[in-house]
Amino acid sequence: MGGSVKVGDKAPDFTLRGQDGHMVSLHDYAGSKNVVIYFYPKDFTAGCTTETRAFSENYQALLDMGAEVLGVSSDSAETHGSFALQCGARFPLLEDSGGTVRAAYGAKSSFGLIPGRVTYVIDKQGTVRHVFSSQLKPKQHISEAIEALKAISE
Numbered sequence: 001m002g003g004s005v006k007v008g009d010k011a012p013d014f015t016l017r018g019q020d021g022h023m024v025s026l027h028d029y030a031g032s033k034n035v036v037i038y039f040y041p042k043d044f045t046a047g048c049t050t051e052t053r054a055f056s057e058n059y060q061a062l063l064d065m066g067a068e069v070l071g072v073s074s075d076s077a078e079t080h081g082s083f084a085l086q087c088g089a090r091f092p093l094l095e096d097s098g099g100t101v102r103a104a105y106g107a108k109s110s111f112g113l114i115p116g117r118v119t120y121v122i123d124k125q126g127t128v129r130h131v132f133s134s135q136l137k138p139k140q141h142i143s144e145a146i147e148a149l150k151a152i153s154e
Contacts, residue, residue, distance in 0.1 A: 004106030007131060011035075011122045012104040016072065016094035019080035024070065024092045031124055034067040034152060036145045038119040039107040041135075043075045043083035043093075051117065051138035052087040058142050059090055065149045066124075072096050074115065108133070117141070121148040 005011065015025040029035050038055065040048045055062075055069050062069055069091040075083070080093035096102055099115075107118040119141040121130040130148030134140055 004108070005104075005120065005128055005131070007128055009128050011037075011120065011126050011128050012101070013126075014101045014104065016096055016101060017077045018092035018094055019077050019084050020092075021077060022092075024094055026070075026122070026126070029068055029124075030126055034065070034124055034129075034149060035070060035122045036062060036067050036119065036149070037070045037072060037105075037122065038117070038141055038145075039072050039096075039102055039105065039115070040117055040138075041115040042073060043079050044086070047117065047135070047138040048073070049083075049087060051141055052083070052089055052093075054139050054142040055145075056088040056090065058146065061146065062149065065146070065153065067121075067145075067149050070094055072101060074099055074102070119145055121145055121152070123152050 013026045015023050018024050071093040074096050077095040084093050108116045117135045118133040120128055123129050132144040
């Protein structure tokens with residue numbers, strides 16, 4: 001597992017544990033929903049809090065666009081639970097403890113040591129339609145996702 005997932009690639013499937021203890025698989029959404037997956041470095045850090053709150057504030061709009069949101073970091077499901085409450089996240093925050101899903105997507109580290117902040121928009125057929133990577137612009141991830149979803153629906 002590895003490489004760098006690009007627009008047009010089939011999104012690697014995965015199953016990870018969410019903050020509520022339930023297992024979530026990408027294939028659960030196949031054929032029914034677009035999926036926005038955002039990889040973020042760490043719960044309770046400034047940029048990740050800003051990013052997760054932005055996705056939380058826009059969650060209903062994303063649902064209305066036929067999309068589900070999945071946040072992924074290496075923090076534990078228990079930590080994700082507290083973080084989700086703090087940020088008002090009603091979507092799954094998934095535990096990628098060994099970083100295997102991050103590696104499968106090729107969500108690179110920033111500055112050589114911080115896990116990267118990368119968002120992937122995946123259509124109902126499982127094809128990656130948009131990739132946005134920016135460690136320093138956490139709020140831009142939601143606007144990029146919304147624009148990509150608009151393009152998919154056109």
